[in-house]
Amino acid sequence: MNLEAPLQDGERMLAHIWKAMAFRGALGIAFAAVVLIWPGIGLTALIALFGAYALVSGFATIGGAFSVPGVAGGRRAWLAFEGLLGVAVGVIVFLWPGLSALGLLYAIAAWAIALGFMEAGLAFALPVSGGRAFMLVLGGLLSVAFGVVMFSHPGAGALALLALIAAFALVTGITRIAYAIELRRIAGEVQQHVRPRFSVKSLAHH
Numbered sequence: 001m002n003l004e005a006p007l008q009d010g011e012r013m014l015a016h017i018w019k020a021m022a023f024r025g026a027l028g029i030a031f032a033a034v035v036l037i038w039p040g041i042g043l044t045a046l047i048a049l050f051g052a053y054a055l056v057s058g059f060a061t062i063g064g065a066f067s068v069p070g071v072a073g074g075r076r077a078w079l080a081f082e083g084l085l086g087v088a089v090g091v092i093v094f095l096w097p098g099l100s101a102l103g104l105l106y107a108i109a110a111w112a113i114a115l116g117f118m119e120a121g122l123a124f125a126l127p128v129s130g131g132r133a134f135m136l137v138l139g140g141l142l143s144v145a146f147g148v149v150m151f152s153h154p155g156a157g158a159l160a161l162l163a164l165i166a167a168f169a170l171v172t173g174i175t176r177i178a179y180a181i182e183l184r185r186i187a188g189e190v191q192q193h194v195r196p197r198f199s200v201k202s203l204a205h206h
Contacts, residue, residue: 017079018183020064021176024057028173035166039159043101046162050108051093053169058086082118085111105161109150112168116143132182139175146171 031053035041041049061083065076089111093099096107120140123133146168153160 016067017064018180020060021183022180023060025173025176025180027053027057028169028176032166032170032173035162035169039162041162043104047093047099047104050104050165051090054086054093054111055090058083058090061086078122082115085114085118101161105150108165108168109147112143112147112150116140116147119143135179135182139172139179142175143168143172
């Protein structure tokens with residue numbers, strides 16, 4: 001996998017949101033850890049925990065989308081829409097009266113599938129070069145796979161439900177942190193390209 005290819009515009013853009021990506025990854029891992037450590041968690045607490053996770057993750061994505069300077073409206077909207085999905089799911093989960101465990105599972109599954117397609121689509125909408133595109137697509141496909149499995153086995157029992165939710169949050173969290181590390185490296189490359197340019201300009205003025 002060649003990650004040394006010339007930077008695409010999409011990669012320069014994503015480099016600005018590596019902190020938001022890392023935060024979302026850490027949030028997913030923390031959510032998974034709580035679910036695994038607390039296997040006897042009640043449905044009400046699980047709904048509140050997941051709703052908070054989806055909301056905070058969504059707002060972090062939206063904040064990241066609007067923190068990137070000089071981005072075309074369509075690309076910014078793509079990132080913002082991904083965040084709005086998380087916010088919408090969080091609000092629905094909180095406001096859905098009498099939400100059952102099955103209803104929560106379907107809400108998480110739908111979000112996982114939509115999120116997976118959005119993240120995989122980023123690789124082509126931005127665009128992103130080969131190796132980094134593969135990382136985005138892989139993370140998206142993993143999310144879609146978890147959503148499909150959740151829809152396929154809705155009656156597997158409470159413990160299986162918790163294990164699926166925790167596995168989804170853990171795997172997506174790890175993939176986001178891995179991508180955030182790569183985005184931080186890209187940010188370093190961008191700074192290295194900018195500094196010499198400023199140095200040449202300052203010398204020309206002297």
